[in-house]
Amino acid sequence: MADARQTALSEALSEPVWPASPPLFRIAGVALAVALLAYPLVFTGTFSHHLMIMIFLHAIMAQSWNVIAGMSGQISLGHSLFFGLGAYASAVLYVKLGVTPWVGLVAGMSISALVAAAIGIPTLRLRGHYFAIATLLIGISAQIIFQRWEWVGAASGIWMPIERNNPWLAFQFHGTKLPYYYLSLLFCTLSFAVVWFLQRTRLGMRLLAVRDEPEAAASLGIDVAWHKVVAFMISGAMMSAAGTFFAQYVLVIDPDRVFNLELSVLALLMVVLGGTGTLWGPALGAAILIPLSEFTRTWFGGTGGTVDLIIYGILILLICIYQPRGLLSLVTERLRRRVDTL
Amino acid sequence: MCVKLLPQPDICMSSDVIIQAIVSGLLMGLIYALVAVGLSLIFGLMEIVNFAHGEFLMLSMFFSFWLWVLVGLDPLLSIPLVAAALAICGFATHYGIVRHILKAxxxxxxxxxxxxxxxxxxxxxxxxxPDFRTIQDPLVAGRIEIGGIFIGQPQLVAGLVCLTAFIGLWLFVSRTETGLALQATAQDREAAAVMGIPTDRMFALGWAIGLACVAVAGSMLSAFYFVFPDVGINFALLAFVAVALGGFGSIMGSLAAGISIGLVESLGGVLISPSYKSLIVFGLYFAVVLIRPTGLFGRY
Structure with missing residues (x-):
């Protein structure tokens, strides 16, 4: 009797927590990678490149929001703060000191992580809405401060000088969007790697425990507040990298663009739409919303600037009421049911 | 009396300016308080933060604006209509959305x-x-002077109306049977349900009353403030600060917090810098969160 129980236990323990992906998934993964790498060579139009770059950029933002909301269960409504910090950190270093944006990228990420800690330590020990409101207030405060800060160009922002001789060192490419395409794809892949890795490490496991059962996690000796702060720091650093990339892509930044509340809204929406806490949900959200946004802006022209936001708002509402786990769960639940019946 | 200003220490300013700032801060604070109390009431009842609160304020300002443009009804007179319209919005929000996410x-x-x-x-x-609109010559306009202090008449009337609405709300919640049922639901919804209180209807009532408060503040604001689609954001942010300061779910806390925020904002604008006055108020939120997260009067 005791033996049987012991073998059952050891069998259960030896079973991998994350089952190996079925071969079908691996083939699909390889096909996706090949398709994404070949895409810009097949579709050579500038707009088709731009669209994909925007999708990758927003997928990074969504993954960043996914880390704080999906992995630790806290809702940030001011994620534009980190986007702006990343954009400004690299731009200011480049324009004022001539430091390459690659260093600016790291500087922005470090600053963002520190700022995230400074916000998170007092607010993340309280209940969730305190944190949500704090981030909303800080996101808007950052926009106000940068609009009035003369040294960084106040409301008119920063124009990056054109540099043609050393495109890789200066992180700016003229005439072709190909380098931007592959860089954004690389950044996007890295952001996926962070989430993939987090889901499989002890830190990620503890974060999930903190999200789902804070009391139980605390009783097991997990420092709940500190884990949320760490998640927020990682999330802030990721958003900051997206900001730096955006600054180097458009080469003109101003507070209304990079600290806009709309960026925080977008990050939230892509994740909630696709599936919070999942690896592929944010990408799905970005792949649906960014083309929608680009096309409504083309169809409705200047005045249609808000049509996409109306649709977004209604979409969030519907998702929250009818499918709070996101669109991806429609697929995964069906797959799981099929696997169970087999 | 001479008051030194922080940005320009060599300029001396009269105490009149300070008193002026206190009076206008107080009147504005009453409006903030009425916006905040709706938020606080809804949170106290069902622990849901209404992030669309500012947008309902904006809607009520537009309601009042269009009633003036199309029908010629003054904002002061259209209060009941706007309040009724927003109360209906409140019911709709509860039955259409909030009810389905209560347990989410x-x-x-x-x-x-x-x-x-x-x-x-x-x-x-x-x-x-996104244009800015204003109501030209409303019923009450101009300003009165009391001992060198100028008070805008629309602001004065707005402050008084808001105070009246507050007293009415307080009497309703503490003196009527429905109000007590509302309080009971806020304290313990299961116990209230056991006692035969229809909690779902209480929640809907909470939304209706909360948004009606916003409507009163909105119609009063539309008489002297710009009406535009983004107008709600700043008021909502101040209301969040007020609710944190007063304590989530506390009615009197909202009043005290709203007035304090009005004062901090207008004094901060005069003494420190007008362009950072909202940042000073946002700073209050962090002070509260760090020092006393339950707010001045609130429960956690």
Whole structure:
């Protein structure tokens, strides 16, 4: 009797927590990678490149929001703060000191992580809405401060000088969007790697425990507040990298663009739409919303600037009421049911 | 009397300016308080933060504006109409949205009202363009002078109306049977349900009353403030600070907090810098969160 129980236990323990992906998934993964790498060579139009770059950029933002909301269960409504910090950190270093944006990228990420800690330590020990409101207030405060800060160009922002001789060192490419395409794809892949890795490490496991059962996690000796702060720091650093990339892509930044509340809204929406806490949900959200946004802006022209936001708002509402786990769960639940019946 | 200013220490300013700032801060604070109390009431009842609160304020300002443009009804007279319209919005919000997410995780609760806010704000921009509008010569206009202090008459009337609405709300909640049922639901919804209180209807009532308060503040504001689709954001942010300061769910806390915020904002604008006055108020939120997260009067 005791033996049987012991073998059952050891069998259960030896079973991998994350089952190996079925071969079908691996083939699909390889096909996706090949398709994404070949895409810009097949579709050579500038707009088709731009669209994909925007999708990758927003997928990074969504993954960043996914880390704080999906992995630790806290809702940030001011994620534009980190986007702006990343954009400004690299731009200011480049324009004022001539430091390459690659260093600016790291500087922005470090600053963002520190700022995230400074916000998170007092607010993340309280209940969730305190944190949500704090981030909303800080996101808007950052926009106000940068609009009035003369040294960084106040409301008119920063124009990056054109540099043609050393495109890789200066992180700016003229005439072709190909380098931007592959860089954004690389950044996007890295952001996926962070989430993939987090889901499989002890830190990620503890974060999930903190999200789902804070009391139980605390009783097991997990420092709940500190884990949320760490998640927020990682999330802030990721958003900051997206900001730096955006600054180097458009080469003109101003507070209304990079600290806009709309960026925080977008990050939230892509994740909630696709599936919070999942690896592929944010990408799905970005792949649906960014083309929608680009096309409504083309169809409705200047005045249609808000049509996409109306649709977004209604979409969030519907998702929250009818499918709070996101669109991806429609697929995964069906797959799981099929696997169970087999 | 001579008061030194922080940005320009060599300029001396008269105490009149300070008193002026106190009076206008007080009057504005009453409006903030009425906006905040709606938020606080809704939170106290069902622990849901209404992120669309500012957008409902904006809607009520537009209601009042269009009633003036199309029917010629003054904002002061259209208060009951706007309040009724917003109360209906409150019922609709509860039965259409909030009711379905009461038991949902916090993520869905926050995102739902946030999504509603985005939809309403963008729809307003689409329908009415982002232009700033004002109501020309309303019933009460101009200003009165008392001992060198100027008080805008619309602001004075707005402050008085808001104070009256506050007293009415307080009497309703503490003196009537429905009000007591509302309080009981806020304290313990299961116990209230056992006692035969229809909690779902109480929640809907909470939304209706909360948004009616916003409507009163909105119609009063429209008489002297710009009406535009983004107008709600700043008021909502101040209301969040007020609710944190006064304590989530406390009515009297909202009044005290709203007035304090009005004072801090207007004194901060005069003494420190007008362009950072909202940042000074936001700073209050962090002071509260760090020192006394339950607020001045509130429960956790």
């Amino acid at each position: 995780p916090m993520l869905a609760q926050i995102c739902a009202t946030f999504g509603l806010a985005i939809a309403i704000r963008s729809l307003a921009q689409f329908l009415w363009t």
